[in-house]
Amino acid sequence: MKIGMILDSIYPDDARITNQCEELINSKHEVFLFCLSYNPLFIKKEKINNINVYRYHCSNLTYKLSALANDVSFYNDILKKKIDDFIFESKVEILHIHDIQIAQAAISAASKFGIKYNLDLHENRPEIMKFYKHVNSFLGKLLISPLRWKKAEEKFIQKANKVIVVTDHAKKEILQRVQIDQDKIIVYPNTVRKSFFEKRTENKTLKKLFADKFIMIYVGNTSKRRGLLTVIKSLNKIKKSIPNIKLIILGKSSFDTVLKQTVKDYNVENLVDFIGWVKESEICKYLSVSKIGLSPLHKNIHHDTTYANKVFQYISFDCPVISSNVTAQSELVKKYNIGSVFKDRSKEDFANKVIELHKNSDLYNKLKLNCKKAIDKLNNSIISKQLISIYE
Helix, strand or coil: EEEEEEECCCCCCCCHHHHHHHHHHHHHHHHHHEECCCCCCCCEEEEEEEEEEEEECCCCCHHHHHHHHCCCHHHHHHHHHHHHHHHHHHCEEEEECCCCHHHHHHHHHHHHCCCEEEEEECCCHHHHHHHHCCCCHHHHHHCHHHHHHHHHHHHHHHHHHHHHHHHHHHHHHHHHHHCCCCHEEEECCCCCCCCHHHHCCCCCHHHHHCCCCEEEEEEEECCHHCHHHHHHHHHHHHHHCCCCEEEEEEECCCCCHHHHHHHHCCHHHHEECCCCCCHHHHHHHHHCCCCCCEEECCCHHHHHHCCCCHHHHHHHHHCCCCEEECCHHHHHHHHHCCEEEEEECCCCHHHHHHHHHHHHHHHHHHHHHHHHHHHHHHHHHHHHHHHHCCCC
16 A cells, blocks of 8 residues: 655654654565755655655744644645645555644645545643643744643544544543544554664773663653753762762753753753754664663643653663553553652652662663663554555
8 A cells, every 4th residue: 555654844863754664665565755854954755764745845934833833824825835845746545644743734635636544643732732831832822722722633533544643541531532442542652663773783982971860760851840950959969978979961952941940950960961852763773872771751631641761761771661650551550660759840759760770780680681671662663553454
């Protein structure tokens, strides 16, 4: 089957896309990817990871207007023309639409060509956008309504051929508010490909640099709701028991100014390294020297119904996880016994969990072994079977 993936972002920066496409292609499907370029100089068509990539230019103004996609037609009208061209050129037989910003434009294009669509919800967008900086600005509060986004999402869900979500909890949340058959929704978590962790290469420079450190690693966006303030504020207590503690942060956000100021205020500059965004291959190098992986998310409807990608990255390198008690993620940690769970935003509870894993080598080694066992069941080749089935 010729499958048309619709992404309102750039590629190859999206791991979920790559993971899905790899297994679909392995199952003898052809995958064509519609994606955007914000730079007017770009490669229109190329093959990446065996995916037929079609790029279309999108101005920064147009992208910003995607926040109003369910209120005014400007964004949808522009994107629909581009998706029309993509469908005509690629001759795809069905669309796989990633998230709801671009959904209205893609659905209109699918209707024009008489093809069905599957809707892939990477997150609970109507809930998580309540925390976005631009939504909480003066203009954002006036113009952007999460409630309208929720109503639009429900409309898209009802009309979709299939809906893909990241956890069973996300599925339950949708079924509580949308009257559809539960078999219409399939679960596909954001896990990792075997190639991510099977071909490990040791970085001698990093190994030497951190040889005497007990490293906690955090990977991903660093916004306030991700919980890093809790981690930073706990470091003074942790270092009393673990003098060689080190926090490495791979990722960034506009909230970094607050995080860095907090590091100074708590006098822990020598305990924290802000690395910023790095390539996937670099993440692996840092994971190979890390002792604990962190996912200290704040509790909210979105975080309670999702898994952070980083959790699977951590355990694929036998790195036990310390997670906040967000529902879906903490259940995963407990089910496979791959780490510890602390009360979200409690720096005392977080510190105690870190100290416990450092002191109790038997427990720590057991968790490491469980990580190895868990990823054999939770890697992309295993997890993707239900996704593949909807295209058979």
